[in-house]
Amino acid sequence: MTKTDKDLLLEFVKTDFTLRYNNSILGFLWVVIKPLLTFTVMYVVFSLLLGGSVKFYALYLLLGTIMYTFFQEITINGLNSLLQKKDMMLKVNFKRYLAVVGSTLIAVINLTFNLVVIIIFFAFNKILPSPLDVLIFIFGIFILYILGLGISFFISILHVLFRDLQHIWDIFMLVLFYLTPIVYPLSLIKGKTLYLIDANPLTHIFNFTREALIYNKIESFYSTLVIFVLSLIFLYISYRFFSKKIMKIAEDF
């Protein structure tokens, strides 16, 4: 990546960020408020349903919500990244993948703000994760990013060809939310549903990260490692797909 490309990426991220939060009264506080509100609603509803079956349920739910919001933001931003910049793309020839990467980096920035909330919650519950646990958390986030970016390269192209993908993706993300152990613990699921949830890569990443950070346990280590390798391969394939298709779809914008 040349200096010019880096600066272009930086300006894309800066612009996105300014546009999103400059004109609202609470500014970028919304970044933190949105997942917190989701968390609160979920907490009220599901702590009643699940009772006290999960230790540190608030923390469990919060961490899951914030991680899921992160993943959701990457893919939704990625989905819209090309169409959003279509005017630019029809006039200037910059490296197209920067548009996708730039839009996903916004999700990373938002996540760092939410980390503050997570730290406060941990302090409130008097839990101090070990350095290894923190490292595991960072690794988990990294896998989520790699997976999300891979999906983004793929669906950003598809979105240019199929403009209703946005609605389909929204529904898909809602279904995926409930197929990931965020509001419920994995131990509560039995029977055939378990296969479905087990087939979801997010389940393993979430389980691995959360168990380490909250309960100081190592779980789903090998499956997460496999998912990490698969995500890297998927990212490579989808980037190749993106590079091959991007020039051909220029006239479909």
Added chain:
Amino acid sequence: MAKKVIEVNNITKNFKIPIERRTQLKDYFIHPLRKAKYRSFVALKDVSFSITEGEFVGIIGRNGSGKSTLLKIISNIYLPNKGEVTVNGKLIPFLELGVGFNPELTAKDNIYLNGVILGLTRDQIKNKYNSIIEFSELQGFEETQLKNFSSGMQVRLAFSIAIQAEGDIYLLDEVLAVGDLSFQQKCFDMFRKLKKDGKTIVFVSHSMGAIEEFCDRVILLEKGSIKDEGKAFGVLQKYNEISFHRIEKKDEVKSNDKFKIKLFNSKNEEISIFKSSEIMRIVLDYKLERKIQNPNIEFIITRDDGTVITSISSYNKFNVDQLENLGKIQFEIDSINFISSEYFISLVIYNKDLTEQIVSIERIKNFKVFSSNNNIKGFFEIAGKWSNI
């Protein structure tokens, strides 16, 4: 031999225009087996040319002749269906001013955003920031959102950033179409500077004056292929013929009377592009099946927007007994000192007392004038002399 910086080899570009638009997945669920129908539109057909370093090349052609598509293929925005383009050197496309401008951002943010899109680094923009603000005359508005700027201010800002871009090859697509006279003057100054610095420039424009002034070579596109190529004056002549051919067809005279107007210069060449101060002979060539007694002939010269520049009437000046069979009548203008533009001649033939129009043909002929003096306001330069007394 000079280095070739752009080589275009046998470029063909088709656009698929869907008859039935399919941009939604839904459509594939509703009619999974029906194939989408397309109409193919050939935008460019087997176009080849090359441009050497330091050349200023103009591309002209009517709307839809493929000029913009060609620029987009050279800029690597569209892929051609066939053929290939080689570009040696850093290419800066100006297909539009202010690409990426966002109305919600401040002028400062927009300068950085537009700058990096044009290939500058943030450090370079930082160094040039003051001169950009100064040149655009926007001191004190740096933190104002772009949406609060007038369109003139926006164009000024965009242009000020554009001139800071550093490349070897510039593609300019009708950048001059916007802005007032003083802005256009600034654009011309920029062109002169680029030309002086030895940059290669490809320039698409409808402004014949600018093409004539700057271009070493002009390429004429018509329906996606190269119709003519060479020195500006000759190619523009050809372009004018093509354009006029279209107009002539539209205004065909229905009766059997035939009127034609031809324009000649002092060397007795029939042309349609004149340099101001040249002699212009307007020749009316007629073929009639009836007699018109004591006609008064009038040529009305208008601009494209319909503004009448002047009219030339034979009333009280020149007596014609009658028009019959074949014949020619001419009016000689000593020097056609109009400002650079395109003009149209309409023909009207009145009866003896100007009470009735016998013949009226609008825009029977068009012509263009190039004036080297671009400082004149209004429509034409008045003949006269300055002196001390």
